[in-house]
Amino acid sequence: MLLKWLVYGAVLLAGAAAINNVDASARPPMFLLVLAVALVLTLTKVSAWLGGLIRLHIWESHPVHVARGWF
Secondary structure (H helix, E strand, C coil), X not given: CHHHHHHHHHHXXXXXXXXXXXXXXXXXXXXXXXXXXXXXXXXXXXXHHHHHHHHHHHHCCHHHHHHHHHC
């Protein structure tokens, strides 16, 4: 669940940065697009796929194996 919130928050932060660089007349559609992308990435199977990638690359990395070996 934390991973889903991190993905949602990261997309919203990236979207907020993008919205600041857009004309004032194009901000409402851009806001809706960012919100839609964040929801799709959070609530679909893409979220599970991203979670699997993150777990694979971080949890199974060498530094984490070393740290887990300490305990």
